[in-house]
Amino acid sequence: MSPYLRRQVVKRGMDVTVSVLSLVVLSPLLAAVWLLVFWRMGKPVIFRQRRPGRDGRPFTLYKFRTMSDARGPDGRLLPDAARCTPLGRFLRASSIDELPQLWNVLQGDASLVGPRPLLTEYLERYTPEQARRHDVRPGITGLAQVTGRNAIPFSKRLELDVYYVDHGSLLMDLKILALTVLRVVGRRLDDGAGQHVSAVDDLGLHPDTRAVRAAAAARTQEVPR
8 A cells, every 4th residue: 555545544534533533522512502503593503505625526515604694785695794693703713613514524525634625616716736725635624724724815825725735644634633722722713803804815716805806996996076
């Protein structure tokens, strides 16, 4: 068996073992959060969204719901920041909203460690180099998340994802998992929370960023009467 194949077998074994144990140990917490989200925000409790996985193949990602369905006067959903509830902000800051993704790991769609799965619509906007982030399974946490997560520019996050693809190892995975636990306990994993996504989206990938830039461009084109 080649070293690469051996690593993949051990990595998958670790994914299954840790996710099963975590789901068992955390089952009381998962049940409590399910009831709390249902009470404060109603159905659906679990947020489902198609995301690109390994080789860009789409899969359904699971998270606890953190946003309301609030809409503006035009009937369109408000931006993410405006729809995130106080409970949702707590779940995001503590990363509890990510726990249902342990089921994604069990299904084999994701790994404990790997590039975070982003929106499907981003696929066509990546450069060939950035697209290499999909050469491995996406992860619940990754190198970009323990390096700064929301506080670092999108371009840097994708650069770190590709670095992981090229240099990832079981030792690196263990370090990333350990750092993730430390940062979650210290409530530091969501660095940059509260700032608008356009502050770090230097690639113009996020829909909210494009909306902000389009509005700014429209204002500059207005002719005073």
